[in-house]
Amino acid sequence: MAEEKVLTDKQIRTARYAKAMGHPVRMYVLDLLSNQSCCYSGDLSDELPIAKSTLSQHLKELKDAGLIQGEIEAPRVKYCINKENWQEAQHLFREFLKI
Amino acid sequence: MAEEKVLTDKQIRTARYAKAMGHPVRMYVLDLLSNQSCCYSGDLSDELPIAKSTLSQHLKELKDAGLIQGEIEAPRVKYCINKENWQEAQHLFREFLKI
DNA sequence: ATATTTGTTCGTAATTTTACGAACAAATAC
DNA sequence: GTATTTGTTCGTAAAATTACGAACAAATAT
Known part of the structure; x- marks a missing residue:
């Protein structure tokens, strides 16, 4: 039997x-990344x-959580929105x- | 000087x-209350x-957080969405x- | 080869969150 | 009156969150 969900x-x-x-810091990051393509964590x-x-x-x-993704661009890391999620x-x- | 925000x-x-x-339980409650006017916490x-x-x-x-409001309807409590917030x-x- | 830059991981601490049962308060029911 | 219903508050414990600096890793620069 299927459980009652x-x-x-x-x-x-x-x-x-x-x-x-x-969290305000994470909102800040998401706000930024949803308004521009990418950013470096140094920024x-x-x-x-x-x-x-x-x-x-x-x-x-x-x-x-799947909301962003990071890509190494040595020696930095470029972060973007995970578009699908x-x-x-x-x-x-x-x-x-x-x- | 105004602080840099x-x-x-x-x-x-x-x-x-x-x-x-x-939190899933709070999503459940908000889902319910945004779809119907009110509910009792007993429900x-x-x-x-x-x-x-x-x-x-x-x-x-x-x-x-301001998302709901409770009203005593003794001996129960009726909860509703806080419409403004x-x-x-x-x-x-x-x-x-x-x- | 050594130093610098960039960002993560580690170790740690303080606080918050999540959860439960027991105790309590307030109103109704018997 | 006493018992029952309803929901909050209290006390407690385990886990997660938030934060920092130090240590580390990897690539570039000198």
Whole structure:
């Protein structure tokens, strides 16, 4: 028998994205990356008043949530939006918020 | 001199709402309340596989974030969407996600 | 080869989140 | 009155989050 699912996959995935968006620094990064194609983490590090290790942690969370992706361009790292998942997030939030 | 603000108020407020949405149980509640006018926490407690004290905590977080509001209808409590803030969240996310 | 640049990982600490059951408060039911 | 229903608050514990500096790795520059 299939289990009674109370929480839908949609709710779980939307919550996952929302959680990743749930910090001002990560909102800043997503705002930037959704408005321009890419950025280097050095650019972020210069702007944001946090330790580079902390920034790296936030970027990792965004990567783990699937919202961004990093590409090594030695010795730097170029970050971009993960378009596929960003689109999914747009769909999920549009449905959820009915906008 | 005005301080250099790196993080905008919009980013901070959007992150605040996102954080509140960042748990499956809270997404479930918001999903329900944005689709119907109100509900009693007993209805939620019956559906969701969590302790009632845990549910109460989640409801409090949604209240603290401003997304819902509770009204005592003794001996029960009726919860509704906080329409004003829900609208603000809709605007913020629409702008952020460009949808 | 050595130094510099860039960013991650490690180790650590403080705080927050998530969860539960027990205790409690307030109203209704008997 | 006492019992029941409903939901919050309290106490507690485990896990996750946020933050920092130091150490490290990898490539480039000198």
